[in-house]
Amino acid sequence: xxxxxxxxxFSGTEGYIASSSLLDAVxxxxxxxxxxxxxxxxxxxxxxxxxxVAEALGQPLExxxxxxxxxxxEGLYVYDTVQRLNDARFGDxxxxxxRTYIRFGAMGRSFAAxxxxxxxxxxxxxxxxxxxxxxxRELDEMRFTVMETxxxxxxxxxxxxxxxxxxxxxxxDAFLRRCVFHFIEFPDKELMTQIVAVHHPHLETxxxxxxxxxxxxxxxxxxLRKKPSTSELIDWISVLLRSGMGADDIEQHIPFLGALLxxxxxxxxxxxxxxxxxxxxxxxxxxGPRYNN
Amino acid sequence: xxxDLFYELRDEGVxxxxxxxxxxxxGLGKGLHGSSLNRFYNLARSTLVKSETYFDxxxxxxxxxxxxxxxxxxxxxxxxxxxxxxxxxEGLTDEQRATWERLASDELxxxxxxxxxxxxxxxxxxxxxxxxxxxxxxxxSGEHPTGIRVGGRSRNRSAMKVxxxxxxxxxxxxxxLDVRQTRVALRRLRQLTRTGTAxxxxxxxxxxxxxxxxGEIELVFRPEKKNDVRxxxxxxxxxxxDPFYGPVSNLLTALHAERGLRDxxxxxxxxxxxxxxxxxxxxxxxxxxxxxxxxxxxxxNWKVLFVGDAxxxxxELLEPFGNVDPRRMAxxxxxxxxxxxDDHFNRVVWxxxxxxxxxxxxxxxxxxxxxxxxxxxxxxxxxxAVKALIGGKTLH
Numbered sequence: 030x031x032x033x034x035x036x037x038x039f040s041g042t043e044g045y046i047a048s049s050s051l052l053d054a055v056x057x058x059x060x061x062x063x064x065x066x067x068x069x070x071x072x073x074x075x076x077x078x079x080x081x082v083a084e085a086l087g088q089p090l091e092x093x094x095x096x097x098x099x100x101x102x103e104g105l106y107v108y109d110t111v112q113r114l115n116d117a118r119f120g121d122x123x124x125x126x127x128r129t130y131i132r133f134g135a136m137g138r139s140f141a142a143x144x145x146x147x148x149x150x151x152x153x154x155x156x157x158x159x160x161x162x163x164x165x166r167e168l169d170e171m172r173f174t175v176m177e178t179x180x181x182x183x184x185x186x187x188x189x190x191x192x193x194x195x196x197x198x199x200x201x202d203a204f205l206r207r208c209v210f211h212f213i214e215f216p217d218k219e220l221m222t223q224i225v226a227v228h229h230p231h232l233e234t235x236x237x238x239x240x241x242x243x244x245x246x247x248x249x250x251x252x253l254r255k256k257p258s259t260s261e262l263i264d265w266i267s268v269l270l271r272s273g274m275g276a277d278d279i280e281q282h283i284p285f286l287g288a289l290l291x292x293x294x295x296x297x298x299x300x301x302x303x304x305x306x307x308x309x310x311x312x313x314x315x316x317g318p319r320y321n322n
Numbered sequence: 323x324x325x326d327l328f329y330e331l332r333d334e335g336v337x338x339x340x341x342x343x344x345x346x347x348x349g350l351g352k353g354l355h356g357s358s359l360n361r362f363y364n365l366a367r368s369t370l371v372k373s374e375t376y377f378d379x380x381x382x383x384x385x386x387x388x389x390x391x392x393x394x395x396x397x398x399x400x401x402x403x404x405x406x407x408x409x410x411x412e413g414l415t416d417e418q419r420a421t422w423e424r425l426a427s428d429e430l431x432x433x434x435x436x437x438x439x440x441x442x443x444x445x446x447x448x449x450x451x452x453x454x455x456x457x458x459x460x461x462x463s464g465e466h467p468t469g470i471r472v473g474g475r476s477r478n479r480s481a482m483k484v485x486x487x488x489x490x491x492x493x494x495x496x497x498x499l500d501v502r503q504t505r506v507a508l509r510r511l512r513q514l515t516r517t518g519t520a521x522x523x524x525x526x527x528x529x530x531x532x533x534x535x536x537g538e539i540e541l542v543f544r545p546e547k548k549n550d551v552r553x554x555x556x557x558x559x560x561x562x563x564d565p566f567y568g569p570v571s572n573l574l575t576a577l578h579a580e581r582g583l584r585d586x587x588x589x590x591x592x593x594x595x596x597x598x599x600x601x602x603x604x605x606x607x608x609x610x611x612x613x614x615x616x617x618x619x620x621x622x623n624w625k626v627l628f629v630g631d632a633x634x635x636x637x638e639l640l641e642p643f644g645n646v647d648p649r650r651m652a653x654x655x656x657x658x659x660x661x662x663x664d665d666h667f668n669r670v671v672w673x674x675x676x677x678x679x680x681x682x683x684x685x686x687x688x689x690x691x692x693x694x695x696x697x698x699x700x701x702x703x704x705x706x707a708v709k710a711l712i713g714g715k716t717l718h
Binding site: 159 | 349528
């Protein structure tokens with residue numbers, strides 16, 4: 030590859046291991062100046078990506094966490110009427126200037142900023158079905174008008190917009206058409222090894238191997254209501270290390286199961302499996318062809 | 323080669339439109355693909371495909387088009403060739419070439435892009451905009467001889483053939499509906515009333531009250547607006563309804579996902595409701611509810627939505643013991659039950675999945691249409707039906 034091209038601005042950070050297709054998608058979004066839509070299983074690092082992209086680009090990050098009650102307007106600005114009323118009553122502040130009471134939301138701030146920013150719109154699928162459509166114009170043109178004052182806010186530098194979705198609901202086509210899309214696949218054995226190495230750099234090889242065998246075996250169990258994800262794996266390793274357990278301790282057992290499984294029925298099912306004398310795999314060979322190529 | 327990918331994707335059922343394609347070409351123009359097929363693949367996938375459910379189809383299409391291209395690919399050269407001389411590609415049919423010659427001709431393409439920039443919504447028919455039908459040179463299945471084809475497939479097929487296939491009928495909101503369209507159509511199922519705890523600041527009242535208190539701030543709160551609509555769904559299942567499984571199941575999915583409703587109940591019948599309604603589509607006797615009980619339980623404000631083709635043997639509707647199921651002796655005639663339902667509730671509408679043009683073919687449809695307002699089970703029809711359920715004055 031002859032990659033001496035200047036648009037390439039993101040190549041991962043020390044704390045974040047990204048697949049090559051994810052890097053390409055991020056850089057496409059930067060170069061094309063389109064929002065980047067990231068989907069993927071919970072715990073695959075969608076939200077973290079924005080933080081690390083911002084870090085790698087050396088730009089500040091604005092976060093907008095979406096709730097079911099979020100309105101598109103809130104991301105731009107809110108007009109704090111109660112504060113103004115209060116100030117009028119008690120003579121605090123300059124009531125005559127309505128601008129004092131206009132508070133920008135995350136999106137508004139990222140448009141108004143003089144330098145390039147990264148804007149994270151987190152879990153957009155949580156909001157009302159029409160929410161993404163309400164943002165179309167703002168995302169396209171990166172400008173909006175403050176109705177109360179008539180001021181127009183225009184982004185001098187277009188922020189890089191990163192949008193995450195957990196796929197709880199379908200997003201409108203008009204919205205999708207404008208985005209660069211990337212789906213974070215669940216990391217395979219090799220990528221997971223790299224990811225673990227970032228968080229626990231001095232992990233003993235045999236322990237790492239045992240940990241991953243158990244982890245991927247658990248994920249293969251189709252009856253589980255909630256499969257453990259990357260973040261749970263990292264937590265689990267931390268617990269194991271803190272309690273001083275070694276590879277031998279987890280060869281036949283899965284201690285601290287609670288760190289991996291967050292559902293009561295799942296934990297019970299695993300306990301019963303152990304009581305029935307069920308065995309846990311200790312080698313990749315026990316896991317089937319996907320892990321042995 | 324590039325455009326093959328576009329058509330191949332569409333053949334595989336990936337919803338790729340011109341906007342995505344332009345984004346992809348723009349990316350190529352910026353050199354985002356570097357010089358590796360891998361990065362070319364990544365760029366193509368992230369700009370052309372917007373859902374992981376289509377990745378498999380994308381891969382199949384990509385493989386088909388680029389199989390045999392090993393390691394690296396001189397994309398700039400290919401792109402330039404493609405733009406300048408579509409004849410350079412092997413494997414193009416005469417027709418495809420002809421299409422490309424027309425498409426690649428600068429003047430038309432330029433005009434097309436300008437038109438695209440002006441246009442901000444989908445458009446069918448008419449004389450200027452890009453869309454389907456109509457006689458503008460831009461768009462699909464139009465009548466202009468040298469028009470630009472937008473979408474559609476041209477290899478080995480005449481434009482007539484494509485038109486006949488009606489590949490674009492999915493865009494017509496009067497014929498099909500997916501879950502999202504249905505949900506949007508159902509959004510009007512709202513009657514907002516203020517009930518419950520006062521949590522929302524009432525600005526006007528606050529100002530009035532503050533003035534009355536001579537400037538002493540008096541915050542006034544009111545309950546948030548909530549939807550007050552209760553919906554009763556009565557649905558025909560089995561028999562003649564089977565062909566309509568798709569649109570009906572989309573409607574059900576949308577209704578069940580509709581969290582805004584204050585209350586929602588669904589009951590099922592076969593052909594015509596009689597003395598009992600089934601709890602689910604199996605119509606098991608032990609799960610059934612007497613229709614009379616249901617009428618007593620639900621007050622007149624419940625909105626009733628029938629879904630059914632209303633097509634049956636006239637005897638099933640008009641004769642005593644009309645129920646086709648011999649285990650269920652029901653003396654009261656079907657039509658009497660329909661009248662009871664009509665009398666009991668203020669608002670009742672009927673959604674029919676059958677094409678409206680065929681409604682009058684059935685005697686029973688004609689009769690039922692006189693009792694309830696009937697609408698087609700399509701996005702437009704649902705909107706009309708919802709208006710009839712919610713709108714201003716009582717219908718009957």
